[in-house]
Amino acid sequence: MSTATIQIRKIGTVVVPVTDQERAIDFYTNTLRFELRTDIAMGDQYRWVEVAPAGADTTIAIVPPPPGTPAGNAQTGIALQTPDIDAAHAELKGRGVDIDAEVSKMGAPVPPLCWFRDPDNNTLMLVEVEA
Numbered sequence: 001m002s003t004a005t006i007q008i009r010k011i012g013t014v015v016v017p018v019t020d021q022e023r024a025i026d027f028y029t030n031t032l033r034f035e036l037r038t039d040i041a042m043g044d045q046y047r048w049v050e051v052a053p054a055g056a057d058t059t060i061a062i063v064p065p066p067p068g069t070p071a072g073n074a075q076t077g078i079a080l081q082t083p084d085i086d087a088a089h090a091e092l093k094g095r096g097v098d099i100d101a102e103v104s105k106m107g108a109p110v111p112p113l114c115w116f117r118d119p120d121n122n123t124l125m126l127v128e129v130e131a
Contacts, residue, residue, distance in 0.1 A: 013050060013060070014061070016061065018122070019071045021049055025049060074123070080127070086103060092116060113128065
């Protein structure tokens with residue numbers, strides 16, 4: 001039996017399958033204002049694209065799904081943090097994002113949060129955290 005300890009230190013990339021990478025790039029970079037971190041061809045028909053908020057360590061890979069696997073309509077489990085959820089909610093709504101009508105404010109210990117969807121109907125959470 002091994003006595004070695006697994007040394008996992010951070011989450012590097014979260015993968016979100018999409019049907020149209022150009023549309024996803026537009027949404028994540030122009031609408032959410034994320035940085036385009038990686039955009040490389042892999043073989044003749046595959047492209048690896050990563051986006052992230054400015055200064056973030058973890059990226060989101062927006063890639064086609066594996067063959068035979070559908071894309072979209074996924075609960076991504078991704079929670080994006082903002083110091084002012086009301087302002088972020090209003091801005092995203094103003095940019096035409098499919099976002100919940102209101103911010104949920106249940107009270108402590110649950111922070112204010114809401115959900116929004118990308119063009120493939122993949123759901124992401126927006127949650128307020130103290131700066």
